[in-house]
Amino acid sequence: MERLLQDGQVLANETITPVVKRMVIHVPDIARQVTPGQFVMVRPPEGKNFLRRPFSVSDTDSAAGDIILIYRIIGRGTAEMADMRPGDIMSVEGPLGHGFAIPEGRALLVGGGVGIAPLIYLARSCPVKPFVLIGGKNESEVFWTRFLEPYAEKVFVTTDDGSVGKKGFTIDLMPEVLATEKVTAVSTCGPGIMMRGVAQLAREHGIPCEVSMESRMGCGIGVCLGCTFEGQVSHHRRKVCADGPVFPAEEVFG
Numbered sequence: 001m002e003r004l005l006q007d008g009q010v011l012a013n014e015t016i017t018p019v020v021k022r023m024v025i026h027v028p029d030i031a032r033q034v035t036p037g038q039f040v041m042v043r044p045p046e047g048k049n050f051l052r053r054p055f056s057v058s059d060t061d062s063a064a065g066d067i068i069l070i071y072r073i074i075g076r077g078t079a080e081m082a083d084m085r086p087g088d089i090m091s092v093e094g095p096l097g098h099g100f101a102i103p104e105g106r107a108l109l110v111g112g113g114v115g116i117a118p119l120i121y122l123a124r125s126c127p128v129k130p131f132v133l134i135g136g137k138n139e140s141e142v143f144w145t146r147f148l149e150p151y152a153e154k155v156f157v158t159t160d161d162g163s164v165g166k167k168g169f170t171i172d173l174m175p176e177v178l179a180t181e182k183v184t185a186v187s188t189c190g191p192g193i194m195m196r197g198v199a200q201l202a203r204e205h206g207i208p209c210e211v212s213m214e215s216r217m218g219c220g221i222g223v224c225l226g227c228t229f230e231g232q233v234s235h236h237r238r239k240v241c242a243d244g245p246v247f248p249a250e251e252v253f254g
């Protein structure tokens with residue numbers, strides 16, 4: 001797969017919550033090639049920040065040539081993105097990394113925070129509608145259901161405060177889901193502590209699990225080595241950007 005650098009027009013930059021936005025960018029060559037779990041590195045060409053920032057492609061419209069990013073505003077780069085308007089130009093590098101294997105049977109996708117973003121495209125790509133389990137702090141963090149429901153058999157929700165769905169964390173509800181639903185693969189993206197718990201539960205149930213890591217990274221193409229970790233199975237330094245961001249759970253958590 002070719003890595004491309006394309007200037008794309010921002011078609012929309014919709015506010016979802018005060019700290020989360022959804023950006024649609026017209027980059028036809030990248031939209032046609034990107035697979036679920038892959039990411040792009042972006043920066044406005046005239047922007048203040050030298051380094052590009054990595055974002056999962058949360059969905060595509062390959063016929064129209066668009067990619068969709070759902071992002072949380074946390075620092076300088078994302079604040080600059082949040083100010084962009086339809087018609088502005090974004091420089092996009094991608095598709096980058098290795099994405100999710102598309103599960104053949106009924107998968108369970110588990111996501112927390114902005115780690116839910118890549119699960120939308122993955123859910124849409126599954127041949128059998130997956131179960132999806134998402135968690136957030138409160139009601140304002142589980143807006144994702146509206147993007148996931150069209151592609152999911154069922155979306156289970158947990159919130160820390162119990163304002164929507166079951167009170168608690170995704171890993172509190174996951175055993176119940178696995179006990180009642182037949183699942184043949186688990187894919188997860190979110191905070192490390194959540195993914196560790198998800199991986200452990202999958203292992204206890206004998207279900208293969210893939211995890212997607214959102215480590216901080218500088219270059220996104222395997223040069224700066226800012227995102228490496230020690231592979232627990234391979235015993236080699238693994239680059240999240242180039243070898244991942246998706247790995248078998250055992251490679252990350254042992």
Ligand SMILES: Cc1cc2nc3c(=O)[nH]c(=O)nc-3n(C[C@H](O)[C@H](O)[C@H](O)COP(=O)(O)OP(=O)(O)OC[C@H]3O[C@@H](n4cnc5c(N)ncnc54)[C@H](O)[C@@H]3O)c2cc1C
Binds near residue numbers: 058070117217
């Ligand atoms: C493969 C990959 C996919 C990603 N997909 C998404 C996505 O779909 N949606 C989304 O909102 N975000 C995603 N991220 C995270 C996103 O890249 C960062 O939030 C973004 O780069 C922050 O840029 P900034 O300039 O706004 O923040 P900065 O000014 O660079 O940092 C602000 C603060 O956030 C912390 N921070 C920055 N990046 C990260 C990170 N990756 N993990 C933990 N803390 C961090 C910094 O340490 C600092 O405290 C992804 C990251 C990776 C590696």
